[in-house]
Amino acid sequence: MFERLPQTVTxxxxxxxxxxxxEATPIPTDFKVxxxxxxxxxxxxxxxxxxxxxxxxxxxxxDAEKLIxxxxxxxxxxxxxxxxxxxxxxxxxxAGLEAVExxxxxxxxxxxxxxxxxxxxxxxxxxxxxxxxxxxxxTVRASIQCAFGCVSEGEIPVERVLETARRxxxxxxxxxxxxxxxxMGSPRSVEDRISALTADANDIPVGLHLHDTxxxxxxxxxxxxxxxxxxxxTAFGGMGxxxxxxxxxxxxxxxxxxxxxxxxxxxxxxxxxxxAAWSHRMADFLGKPLPGKVHRLVGxxxxxxxxxxx
Amino acid sequence: MFERLPQTVTxxxxxxxxxxxxEATPIPTDFKVxxxxxxxxxxxxxxxxxxxxxxxxxxxxxDAEKLIxxxxxxxxxxxxxxxxxxxxxxxxxxAGLEAVExxxxxxxxxxxxxxxxxxxxxxxxxxxxxxxxxxxxxTVRASIQCAFGCVSEGEIPVERVLETARRxxxxxxxxxxxxxxxxMGSPRSVEDRISALTADANDIPVGLHLHDTxxxxxxxxxxxxxxxxxxxxTAFGGMGxxxxxxxxxxxxxxxxxxxxxxxxxxxxxxxxxxxAAWSHRMADFLGKPLPGKVHRLVGxxxxxxxxxxx
Numbered sequence: 001m002f003e004r005l006p007q008t009v010t011x012x013x014x015x016x017x018x019x020x021x022x023e024a025t026p027i028p029t030d031f032k033v034x035x036x037x038x039x040x041x042x043x044x045x046x047x048x049x050x051x052x053x054x055x056x057x058x059x060x061x062x063d064a065e066k067l068i069x070x071x072x073x074x075x076x077x078x079x080x081x082x083x084x085x086x087x088x089x090x091x092x093x094x095a096g097l098e099a100v101e102x103x104x105x106x107x108x109x110x111x112x113x114x115x116x117x118x119x120x121x122x123x124x125x126x127x128x129x130x131x132x133x134x135x136x137x138x139t140v141r142a143s144i145q146c147a148f149g150c151v152s153e154g155e156i157p158v159e160r161v162l163e164t165a166r167r168x169x170x171x172x173x174x175x176x177x178x179x180x181x182x183x184m185g186s187p188r189s190v191e192d193r194i195s196a197l198t199a200d201a202n203d204i205p206v207g208l209h210l211h212d213t214x215x216x217x218x219x220x221x222x223x224x225x226x227x228x229x230x231x232x233x234t235a236f237g238g239m240g241x242x243x244x245x246x247x248x249x250x251x252x253x254x255x256x257x258x259x260x261x262x263x264x265x266x267x268x269x270x271x272x273x274x275x276a277a278w279s280h281r282m283a284d285f286l287g288k289p290l291p292g293k294v295h296r297l298v299g300x301x302x303x304x305x306x307x308x309x310x
Numbered sequence: 311m312f313e314r315l316p317q318t319v320t321x322x323x324x325x326x327x328x329x330x331x332x333e334a335t336p337i338p339t340d341f342k343v344x345x346x347x348x349x350x351x352x353x354x355x356x357x358x359x360x361x362x363x364x365x366x367x368x369x370x371x372x373d374a375e376k377l378i379x380x381x382x383x384x385x386x387x388x389x390x391x392x393x394x395x396x397x398x399x400x401x402x403x404x405a406g407l408e409a410v411e412x413x414x415x416x417x418x419x420x421x422x423x424x425x426x427x428x429x430x431x432x433x434x435x436x437x438x439x440x441x442x443x444x445x446x447x448x449t450v451r452a453s454i455q456c457a458f459g460c461v462s463e464g465e466i467p468v469e470r471v472l473e474t475a476r477r478x479x480x481x482x483x484x485x486x487x488x489x490x491x492x493x494m495g496s497p498r499s500v501e502d503r504i505s506a507l508t509a510d511a512n513d514i515p516v517g518l519h520l521h522d523t524x525x526x527x528x529x530x531x532x533x534x535x536x537x538x539x540x541x542x543x544t545a546f547g548g549m550g551x552x553x554x555x556x557x558x559x560x561x562x563x564x565x566x567x568x569x570x571x572x573x574x575x576x577x578x579x580x581x582x583x584x585x586a587a588w589s590h591r592m593a594d595f596l597g598k599p600l601p602g603k604v605h606r607l608v609g610x611x612x613x614x615x616x617x618x619x620x
Binding site (some may be wrong): 001002186187188189191212213214215216218219221222223226227249253256259260263264265292293294297 | 312498525531532533537559566569574603
């Protein structure tokens with residue numbers, strides 16, 4: 001069953017955005033810069049570094065412009081930011097960012113709660129955002145939040161996800177990502193959606209953004225991989241949730257994903273040990289353990305994270 | 311890829327043995343009895359309730375005879391105990407148990423550390439144990455510890471695992487289980503071993519006993535399922551490890567496995583909610599969170615563990 005895996009996959013590090021936005025402890029811009037630089041040093045080549053959203057709603061992202069300015073641009077690394085409306089796109093462009101992620105929710109309830117727009121309005125706004133971003137010369141990734149389900153609406157119909165994806169694909173995005181915002185995805189729903197979407201996406205890469213709320217995250221990553229997915233959003237240390245808050249759970253840990261890919265002989269170009277070292281640093285900074293498992297083994301004396309041989 | 315899954319799988323609950331043995335807090339026999347009864351009420355039909363091992367080495371299992379006496383026998387439930395030598399088998403028989411698990415390690419180092427026997431001696435002892443248990447009229451499951459790897463020896467050669475399995479299969483065991491004692495299994499090594507072993511096992515069920523040390527546990531369960539495995543050891547709440555001790559990590563949580571199977575349309579006969587209720591009770595008793603994720607969502611008000619629709 002593992003005969004036809006892709007040779008390489010791309011991990012998109014989202015910890016500095018999806019991980020940090022969950023944290024109540026203010027993270028100084030300097031520490032964010034160090035985080036991004038450490039992740040680059042570990043081999044990550046696409047990093048979602050912030051979100052251009054309302055600073056009153058997500059205070060942790062209030063330094064978006066300052067952070068982008070500090071990071072500058074690097075020839076070998078793509079920095080992206082999440083945007084949910086044209087105001088965010090304008091801010092990203094003004095800050096000098098060259099790539100953005102435009103996102104809309106497939107759940108009407110989630111969309112209204114999160115952005116004040118209906119699902120239909122959010123998709124229409126998404127189309128306008130993509131056009132705006134492209135006029136500014138930015139490359140655009142699009143993502144569909146709640147692409148698997150939503151606590152209020154249950155499972156989201158595949159057809160609604162596909163219709164949204166088609167609208168965005170028609171606008172010239174460079175990737176389309178299904179985001180499992182509430183951690184309701186499972187191997188079967190990943191297969192359903194990915195199989196349907198890849199038929200529409202032609203050569204545009206399809207990505208997965210999964211949360212491990214119900215423990216099936218890596219099983220869903222494996223399913224996506226078996227279905228040809230080559231782009232996975234992950235967060236160092238599995239940031240994005242707190243093990244002590246019911247219902248909140250982090251992104252797929254970067255370290256676990258690197259470990260899985262390594263075991264399968266799929267290259268990521270990412271050093272598990274170097275990512276783990278920064279996860280330790282982050283846990284120290286926050287004064288609490290991060291949700292991931294593999295990073296804890298690195299340097300713990302509990303034996304190698306990756307045993308010799310495959 | 312999910313077209314030919316088995317209709318049903320059997321979850322073997324090992325929390326009362328593999329979960330409890332890790333805990334420093336003494337668990338009274340009464341509480342163990344209540345645990346087992348709650349798990350039966352939740353639908354589990356095979357439960358590993360204790361181990362007949364040296365009480366000086368594993369004090370938590372010192373009440374094995376008393377517990378077996380209290381549980382009695384039930385027509386619809388199989389109680390098993392882990393045994394590592396003939397003394398354990400004799401004790402299990404004397405206690406009136408009708409089924410045992412005979413176990414030997416595929417790692418020479420682990421075997422010597424754990425039992426004082428070389429791998430070869432442990433396998434020979436295993437054969438004698440199976441014969442002894444069968445003479446006592448017990449049914450025997452066999453398991454191979456460190457069937458994937460060992461911190462000292464790295465990956466264990468498949469051939470050594472297969473040779474051990476063949477020795478046990480020849481003695482009339484009713485199931486052969488590959489145990490990933492150190493959590494070094496991965497989807498690929500599960501596929502390698504399961505594919506090889508099922509060819510030898512004929513109609514004898516092959517089981518998997520996995521730990522989630524490196525976060526790939528459920529991905530490996532999925533791989534096993536896709537390769538025809540129908541018997542999985544799991545522990546309620548993912549007991550068997552502590553999230554704060556590097557290197558220690560629990561068994562595959564029963565709740566996550568039920569959730570995965572439900573999403574795939576595979577029946578377990580187990581109520582996720584009822585297992586989760588006991589996990590909450592256990593966490594209260596121990597005064598610490600259990601490692602699993604799904605049980606935390608049940609009754610948390612954070613939305614249903616299983617959203618409507620599949």
